[in-house]
Structure formats: structure tokens, C-alpha cells
Amino acid sequence: LRVFDDKGAGTLTRIYSALNYAYQNGKAGDVVNMSLRVDGSTMLDDLVKKTAAKGMFVVVAAGNSYVDCKADSPARVVAPNVYVVSNMDSNGKFSPTSNFGASVRYAAP
16 A cells, blocks of 8 residues: 655555555455654554554564664564564675664564
8 A cells, every 4th residue: 555655755644544454454464564654653553563463464664764763653663463674785784774773673685
């Protein structure tokens, strides 16, 4: 589901609506990819957890600002079936631009 316009702009309302659609229409085993961030939103975080609790896998980009993602939604979410992923270079080294934090459990190129 697309949440950004052609210029890359979007709103929390559009993100929440798309995730809510996935929650209502998805089933266990489905994957939701969230390569986006917003300032901390308990409402969004709660829906991510609810979606994951349904058995769906929610994959979240940690971000690319080399900061702790503890204030970013949904990257700050720690819950079963939520996979917050930082990035690494093609040599397997942590990227100097990747966000990090307690919620990050995986890294991928």
C-alpha cells in the first residue's frame, strides 16, 4: 500500500490507514514492510504491535541518520514479529549512516 506521494511526502494518517488496512485484511504469515519513520507515535506503535500479534511479520527500517531510533516510530517498537533492521555495506560492516538502538535486532545490506 502506498503512503507517500510522488515527491516522497506522506502523513501519519496515511501511514496509519494503510497499516490498519493491512491489519484488517491480512493474515498470519503476511509481511508488512515499513521503510519509513515519523516522530514517536504511540498510536502507530500500538497498531504495529497489534498487527504483529495477529501473526503478521512487520519489518521496519531503523533509519539512515546515525541516531538512536528510540524516538522514531515505528523503529522504536520491540515486540514479537516486529523486525527492526539497520543497514550495512556490501562488505558486512555497519553503515555509518544507519540508525541504531535497543529495538534493532538485525542488519542487512
